[in-house]
Amino acid sequence: MKILAFSDLHRDVAATHKIIEAATEADIVVGAGDYATRCEGLIDCIELLGEVKAPVVLVPGNHDRLDELRSLCDAYKNFHILHGETANLFGKEFVGLGLEIPSRNDEAWNQTMPEADAARFLERCPENAVLVTHTPPMGCADMQRDGTHEGSQAIAEALITRRPALHLCGHIHNSWGASGMVGDTFVKNLGPSANWFEI
Secondary structure, X not given: OEEEEEOOOOOOHHHHHHHHHHHHHXXXXXXXXOOOEOOEOHHHHHHHHOOOOOOEEEOOOOXXXXXXXXXXHOOOOOEEEOOOEEEEEOOEEEEEEOOEOOOOOXXXXXXXXXXXXXXXXXXXXOOOOEEEEOOOEOOOOOEOOOOOEOOEHHHHHHHHHHOOOEEEEOOOHHHOOOXXXXXXXXXXXXXXXXEEEEO
């Protein structure tokens, strides 16, 4: 199974077109959040992504309102919006959890989730699943420009205890392209370009 994955398009139409072009070779397309910017312009990328024919798995980012994302994607039968949910695609479980975990920005537009709530959701993650989150795990692919780590402890712990086969994330722009291992799980902070995985 060939997975094409990306994150943090932030209304970038040119980057979205590149994802759509690459998607013709994908079995599954995964978006790890932030299609909008400050909760504005979500439709800009989602309507374009509607051209993708393969199954599409999306989680909301901290710039995306979940209810608006679900409403816009209702028109596309191949779209799966996952936030605390699981989808079985081609026999593989995909688990999604969006938003910023925990809150590190008190702006009114910022969509967040407490660590304790994330931990409860992640208890249901099946072993060997593909885990898609917006926030990276604490200590891996989460380094800001000043050297601080701004990932989620709950996600990091879930990688150890639930042992997903692959973890795809975004959110920390300074760490786009960064990857590493947490326990037995490969982690990749995607960014707004085409990233390929085969499982």
